[in-house]
Amino acid sequence: MSDPIDPGVHIGHVHLRTADIDRVRGFYVDVLGFDVIAEERDVPGWGTTGDILFVSAGGYHHHLGFNTWKSKDGPPQPDGVTGLHHVAINYPTRASLADALRRLDAIDHPIRQASDHGTHEAIYVSDPDGNDLELAWDRPRAAWPRDASGRIAMTFGDLDLDDLRAAIG
Incomplete structure (x- = not known):
């Protein structure tokens, strides 16, 4: 090793x-x-x-x-091939992630998925070329969920987008 x-x-x-x-x-x-x-x-x-x-x-x-x-002028990568899954763009605050959601809402850009992973909140979208993006805000490390042995225990729940929109302030 x-x-x-x-x-x-x-x-x-x-x-x-x-x-x-x-x-x-x-x-x-x-x-x-x-x-x-x-x-x-x-x-x-x-x-x-x-x-x-x-x-x-x-x-x-x-x-x-x-x-x-x-x-x-090429087409997007088709599903079912190897390559990049997504690019994560991490926002420094929950309010700045909420602002990204506001910007997407303003142009009616489709949200593919919205997840609360325990460690971070994430909005998944595709860019105009079909590249997938994870727009995310990381919770402070002290707030990350842990299992009984102390290892990070990520979750895969739904993110409440209305609650996130309220974080704009």
């Missing part, structure tokens, strides 16, 4: 393929509120040219990157 990974390791950013930069920009920037860090057209990459978009929350170099190098 190898030594455990350094607990300070974290996922820095996610880079996704998109069929249409303008469409994905409309969702992540105009609806969810991310900031555009960089956006360019006809950029060389992977033996072709395509469009790129990097977005961030709060000025980080980028949390999400998008490109059309291998996917321009």
Whole structure:
């Protein structure tokens, strides 16, 4: 058995393929509120040219990157194939997750699932390219449910969206 990974390791950013930069920009920037860090057209990459978009929350170099190098005008990944299940976007407060729900409600964006996992609350949606997102708020670690041995005991209950909407304040 190898030594455990350094607990300070974290996922820095996610880079996704998109069929249409303008469409994905409309969702992540105009609806969810991310900031555009960089956006360019006809950029060389992977033996072709395509469009790129990097977005961030709060000025980080980028949390999400998008490109059309291998996917321009392409269809979404079908179910039943291997690949990315979803990208989790963690909000710092319950009120900020509620604000994300408000933004989705404003455009009648479909909610695929809303779950209370005990450790966190999550809203599952798909972006315009069919990439699945988990919009989440983590409860403080001291509030996470634990079993008799002290291990985290995640749950899979329904999230009360009306109660979450009330958290906007």
